[in-house]
Amino acid sequence: MAALEINNVCKDFGSEQVLKDVSLAIDSGEFLILVGPSGCGKSTLMNAIAGLEPVTSGEIRIAGESVTWQTPAERDIAMVFQSYALYPSMTVRQNISFGLEMRKVPKAEREAAVERVADLLQIGHLLERKPSQLSGGQRQRVAMGRALAREPKVYLFDEPLSNLDAKLRVDMRTEIKKLHQRLGTTIVYVTHDQIEAMTLADCIAVMRDGRILQLGSPDEVYNDPVDLFVAGFMGSPSMNFISATLVGGSGAYRLRVETPGEETLELPWPQERETPALGEKVGERVILGLRPEHFTEDDARLGEYAEGVALTPRITVVEPTGADILLQLKLGDGEATARVGPKCRVKAGERLTLRIDMGRAVMFDRETEKRLA
Incomplete structure (x- = not known):
């Protein structure tokens, strides 16, 4: 009862x-x-x-x-x-x-x-x-x-x-x-x-x-x-919302992220995370949701075994918090926050190679703000 x-x-x-x-x-x-x-x-x-x-x-x-x-x-x-x-x-x-x-x-x-x-x-x-x-x-x-x-x-x-x-x-x-x-x-x-x-x-x-x-x-x-509201409300810092275009097809969906002044990034969507709703959104703008901890520093020692998609953005702001460091970087048509370890020595204006764990990413409909995948 x-x-x-x-x-x-x-x-x-x-x-x-x-x-x-x-x-x-x-x-x-x-x-x-x-x-x-x-x-x-x-x-x-x-x-x-x-x-x-x-x-x-x-x-x-x-x-x-x-x-x-x-x-x-x-x-x-x-x-x-x-x-x-x-x-x-x-x-x-x-x-x-x-x-x-x-x-x-x-x-x-x-x-x-x-x-x-x-x-x-x-x-x-x-x-x-x-x-x-x-x-x-x-x-x-x-x-x-x-x-x-x-x-x-x-x-x-x-x-x-x-x-x-x-x-x-x-x-x-x-x-x-x-x-x-x-x-x-x-x-x-x-x-x-x-x-x-x-x-x-x-x-x-x-x-x-x-x-x-x-x-x-x-x-x-x-x-x-x-939905977008729950994703943004829960978590501190809140989830990053990145504008992207869904391309490809079943088993090979990708999210194309265009950042002004930077190389276009294509992020593969995990096949096990596909949903029927994605087929209707190919070619359309969607919202990619990434938590700050979904970014990690690239470790050269891991080589080809390192997980995630690599990118090398320019860091705009460095915010040490003691236990970790928050980095602001340009991604898509806005800024994103990445959470890295306290030993990271990057400075504002420098580039840093990061990896994105797409296995934990989420995707939202741009119009309804509901979860797509």
Whole structure:
């Protein structure tokens, strides 16, 4: 039985439709992340699951039971808000136990629950402090502790790390990952940060304009995007989109890439990646999608055994990041980003021989922006 099912949910605010026929299902213990740009409807969907926003049509089921018209208190969910929503006049201990007290849980059980989550989140030394005496990361742990003190059917996290600085976000992300692995709880998590989505999720729903464009594992949405938007949204740096002409025929398709002032490049399309749709696009302009890591430095020691198609572009910008180096190069009618190792010594204005791994490339229709192959 699915822990959460959303069936054909729509939500209107006046004449504006914010959620458009949204459907998904996750199993017990899964970590689902709703990701997308601001205004795509992910927080509205979260509020609909929580019961904070009534849906216009459709059904929401939790653990097999329809909760579409139930109040938040009746749904057996726990929510962690972006703003933490802690009671400023209460101590950490009181904040964590308050929800249990409202549910008339016996005092001994409340105290045991507080001690359990305090130990789990390593906030035992903060129990007698008030929120104003805590750092942002400590407040976030308390907000999580308040949710974890209960054992609901589903936990909802609404952009819980967006108010934290960059380093603290990484630390808290790791803590949330460990927490989920330890407890095996069902979590629905909203974020606009695609790195957060890739590192935390079992399943990612990529949203745009109130619709779910793709629902799948992090590997699926990253390596097999359904369209141009998903491909460009997931990944940092984002995927390179290169204008090309599809030539040839079955078993010998090639992508011709013309770069002003450079030699025309013909990239062979892998035969095992062919689809029937390609036959209709021969002679037409398409979009080639290459991730920065699909480029690698050519190694002379490998000789004829080196994988990929070689090219020697002029490098326009060199961006060291520590762990690797990002190179900007002219390719097609725009620029592309390549990710190479930290020992690369190329300078801006110089040429560097790179190889493109076409076995991992993707191709999109120029007009519809849908995946072709």
